[in-house]
Amino acid sequence: xxxxxxxxxxxxxxxxxxxxxxxxxxxxxxxxxxxxxxxxxxxxxxxxxxxxxxxxxxxxxxxxxxxxxxxxxxxxxxxxxxxxxxxxxxxxxxxxxxxxxxxxxxxxxxxxxxxxxxxxxxxxxxxxxxxxxxxxxxxxxxxxxxxxxxxxxxxxxxxxxxxxxxxxxxxxxxxxxxxxxxxxxxxxxxxxxxxxxxxxxx
Numbered sequence: 001x002x003x004x005x006x007x008x009x010x011x012x013x014x015x016x017x018x019x020x021x022x023x024x025x026x027x028x029x030x031x032x033x034x035x036x037x038x039x040x041x042x043x044x045x046x047x048x049x050x051x052x053x054x055x056x057x058x059x060x061x062x063x064x065x066x067x068x069x070x071x072x073x074x075x076x077x078x079x080x081x082x083x084x085x086x087x088x089x090x091x092x093x094x095x096x097x098x099x100x101x102x103x104x105x106x107x108x109x110x111x112x113x114x115x116x117x118x119x120x121x122x123x124x125x126x127x128x129x130x131x132x133x134x135x136x137x138x139x140x141x142x143x144x145x146x147x148x149x150x151x152x153x154x155x156x157x158x159x160x161x162x163x164x165x166x167x168x169x170x171x172x173x174x175x176x177x178x179x180x181x182x183x184x185x186x187x188x189x190x191x192x193x194x195x196x197x198x199x200x201x202x
Contacts, residue, residue, distance in 0.1 A: 004152075037113075084190060
């Protein structure tokens with residue numbers, strides 16, 4: 001259960017930032033256009049990429065010499081430090097949300113959802129590299145629990161974002177709320193960074 005929760009909160013920390021994909025989900029929720037399909041595509045995509053990362057690192061486990069493992073741990077630590085620093089210096093900008101109710105076709109909406117998901121380089125660094133790398137030393141059963149936890153966080157987050165967007169959108173421009181969210185993410189990711197650092201220096 002602890003690895004399920006670890007996966008859940010780690011995945012949630014990575015996905016909480018308001019990026020292009022999240023803004024798109026919010027816009028679809030406000031327009032009430034194909035919300036279920038959009039949220040489902042985003043959640044399934046995260047599930048596939050999370051387990052792709054976990055099992056890529058699991059499959060290549062036999063190639064992890066002490067030196068290669070050290071290199072991956074250092075890269076993981078650098079990723080975390082960069083992520084934390086980005087949160088610390090992040091300036092709040094006015095979020096532009098398109099609330100116009102122009103009807104788009106289902107096919108076009110699917111294409112746009114796939115584009116916002118798979119053409120976003122951050123989705124690969126967050127899911128495939130970070131979550132896969134972070135879980136590389138877990139037991140197989142722990143990897144499954146970790147991946148399921150991270151996937152559940154995506155599922156809950158995207159559907160909450162899509163269907164509660166009318167409520168959530170009114171808070172998007174509230175600096176105080178995002179500062180609190182960013183502080184929580186910074187603290188959680190800092191704990192993960194210390195964990196990775198302990199693996200490097202042990």
